[in-house]
Amino acid sequence: MRERPFVANLVSDQTIPKMFKVKQVFPRPKIQPEEIPQIIHTLLSGEKFSSKVKPGMHIAITAGSRGIANVALTTKCIADFVRSKGAYPFIVPAMGSHGGATADGQRAILEGYGITEDYVGCPIISSMEVKKIGVNEEGMDVFIDKNAAESDGIILGCRIKPHTAFRGPYESGIMKMMAIGLGKQHGAEVCHEAGFKNMAKYVPMFGRAIIKNAPILFAVPTIENAYDETCKITAVNAEEIIEKEPPLLQEAFANMPRILVDACDVLVVDQIGKNFSGDGMDPNITGTFCTPYATGGIKSQRVCVLDLSPETHGNGIGLGYSSATTKRVFNQLDLSSMYPNAITCTVLGGVRIPIVMESDKEAIQVCIRTCNEIDKKNPQVVRIPNSLHIEHIMLSESYYEEAKNNPNLIIESEPEYLPFDENGNLW
Structure with a gap:
């Protein structure tokens, strides 16, 4: 001793x-893992989503750094759908500065969640290089992952959840995945520069600029129940994100x-x-x-x-x-x-x-x-x-x-x- x-x-x-x-x-509303492939296939087979994925397109699918229930499976299902349409999916780590703000570190985080090239059946292209795609409403430069910016389309895989440092109609979810996740170290730093006091303003401001200037197709967000289980999966077209994300956030709050x-x-x-x-x-x-x-x-x-x-x-x-x-x-x-x-x-x-x-x-x-x-x-x-x-x-x-x-x-x-x-x- x-x-x-x-x-x-x-x-x-x-x-x-x-x-x-x-x-x-x-309360425990729950989607069983074996149900997820059919749910995602049915959602994305709707005309307003499937019509956006055309043969030969190279499609970036985002994956973040959070421990999201069934994240590897939902990512794989999105990639499978893209392939079924004759397009070429690839995974982009969309996690701001996480993983030590390095490409290898971000790839390692995804692999730790089971998002590997072998499992999802497509490349993971991890890079910290960004590209300016435009400016926001206040004239600030907007940057996102270069590979995503130069793709033919971006599908946003994410979870909607209350944020840990600010309150607003858009917290952790689709807008934040675009503004901070896709922004990599550079975009995250620009968005955070004004502090969390202004985050409820800047997340949707940058998000709107990305919807306008980047090839965003649609989002496939999930919501979890109180037991860290998937309880809802939906699909939201790019032009619907601004309107539809706030009610989804309220659902997430109710399930916390x-x-x-x-x-x-x-x-x-x-x-x-x-x-x-x-x-x-x-x-x-x-x-x-x-x-x-x-x-x-x-x-x-x-x-x-x-x-x-x-x-x-x-x-x-x-x-x-x-x-x-x-x-x-x-x-x-x-x-x-x-x-x-x-x-x-x-x-x-x-x-x-x-x-x-x-x-x-x-x-x-x-x-x-x-x-x-x-x-x-x-x-x-x-x-x-x-x-x-x-x-x-x-x-x-x-x-x-x-x-x-x-x-x-x-x-x-x-x-x-x-x-x-x-x-x-x-x-």
Whole structure:
């Protein structure tokens, strides 16, 4: 057993309460994966979509950096449809500055989601080179991926979801996929330059310019339910995006999950990562917003992050909004992957380093120890696996009576102490 450092002694007597497992119950509209090929084929076979894809055309299909349910399958189905029309599809990573703002890094992200050339059956052309396609309403230059700009048509594959840093009629979705995703490092930087305060203005402004000046054909957006499952797939023609995206965003809001207790002293997040949220942990769930221009999520005094997901490849963006983390997280951080995203979006808080403790136990203890005006012997602690999968979570013993009286919380275990190994890590 390792020798206890002095800092650990400052929190070693802090009680970690007994925890119990609960299942959160949300509405669950769902599309089964085996249904997706037929749904997409039927949608795109409609005259207003199929007439836009002609034999011999080279068609760019966008794929982003988010961990979207069935993203590889939906991308493949779009490519299959394009091929069935005698055209030539290729995949373009549309993720702004993500992947360390490198072509190889962006390709690696797609491959991590199963979007490989072998699977989708067409080339993945990853490049950070952009081309100016015009100007927006304020005369600002508009750039998008060069290969997409020079294609015969662009199909926007994306997910529509509430954004983590601003509110507006267009948040994470079709407009943002064009304005920031296709814009690569250059376009993302231009769009972010005015800050998130103005993002609700600039995302649709750049999006409208891209619709006008680039060969956008249509979009195939998805919406997910509270369980990170596909619950809606639709198709939106280029000329309909401005009108049809806002109602789809409202549908996405209605399907968002949440932690079914309003507040806690300490929120423990087992893993953060770009596959769960662009912010590492979705503040719409965790309350860890990076700007004052969006609100929501659980209210907590402290947030404890225990690990990074393998899929995030060391990108610990979002860690800066936690109060404490572990040495294990610190040792995994890839600053060259984290910093480009933060610099591009002009928000640096997410890449700061919080208090680093040796173990899971010490990280949780320091968070409880530093809370103010709470019952330190019986604190309110919520533990989630990540911000994307919150069907099964843990609550401290202080929530037990509340959980028994909540019809949307199903108690799955009796309160018991968390199992730490001899090094103080959860197992």
